[in-house]
Amino acid sequence: MKELNNLYTLRVFEDRDPYRVLIRTILSQRTKDANTDKATNQLFSKYKDIHEVADAPIEDIEKLVKSAGFFRVKANRIKEVSHIILDYYGGIVPNNMKELLELPGVGRKTANCVLVFAFQEPAIPVDTHVHRIPNRWGIVNTKTPEKTEEELMKIVPKNLWIEMNDLIVQFGQTICRPINPLCDQCPISDLCEYYHS
Ligand code: SF4
Structure with missing residues (x-):
């Protein structure tokens, strides 16, 4: 992984925790990195893991991720995805394209980001x-x-x-x-x- 650590995009995704990578990627849809970073940091400063996010009031998540834009839609997706991962995958983010694509709001680019930045699997996240x-x-x-x-x-x-x-x-x-x-x-x-x- 030494070689990969030099890459720009992997520096953006410093946190390789699959759940955080997934949530950050959902927040990054149709916004700039600075807005994504702000929203991600605010969310995970208050709620540390998938259990806390799943239990959090939706209005609170909306407020925390507001800087990422489309905050109501994104907050809903975050809650929905968190519940599905807890209910169907034992709280573990899937590490394959098929199951990732079944999550709401997850298209190929988001799935590819998770595969590359969380699991270091070869993939091409096309932006x-x-x-x-x-x-x-x-x-x-x-x-x-x-x-x-x-x-x-x-x-x-x-x-x-x-x-x-x-x-x-x-x-x-x-x-x-x-x-x-x-x-x-x-x-x-x-x-x-x-x-x-
Ligand atoms: Fe280079 Fe072609 Fe891009 Fe122009 S359009 S900057 S020539 S790659």
Whole structure:
């Protein structure tokens, strides 16, 4: 894991406890890291584990996670997911895609985040950067993150999935930005279909 510890996304997920990774990922949907961090820290400062969260009043959870946006929906999902994990999985977050996807509010990206950041399983959590950039390069031609994940899994060796994903996210935050990408500073512009189009 020494190599993985250098990765940006794993620094974001410093806490590898599967339940906290899952809840943090649910809170991160459609918001920025700073908002997610604030909401996650506030929630787990007050409620230490899945039992305490499951028993907590919903209004209190809503207040604690407000900074993450869509706080009512997210608070509900957190409660629901916590109860399901307690009732059906003995309080242990599942470590496989099939069971993770059965949890409410958990799509492939969230499930992949849990697999990578909690269980260190090879997977590709496709966010907006990981969907956009391979399409700009022209190595995939996809309309949805799910399809991008499927295509990347075919062309990238499994042992590089986690590192590749992390590098693309960093690249998207700094150079290949969603709007006004810094193509004149890009070290791989020669290889990029978008650049030559
Ligand atoms: Fe992104 Fe521009 Fe580089 Fe292509 S040339 S990868 S669009 S920054």
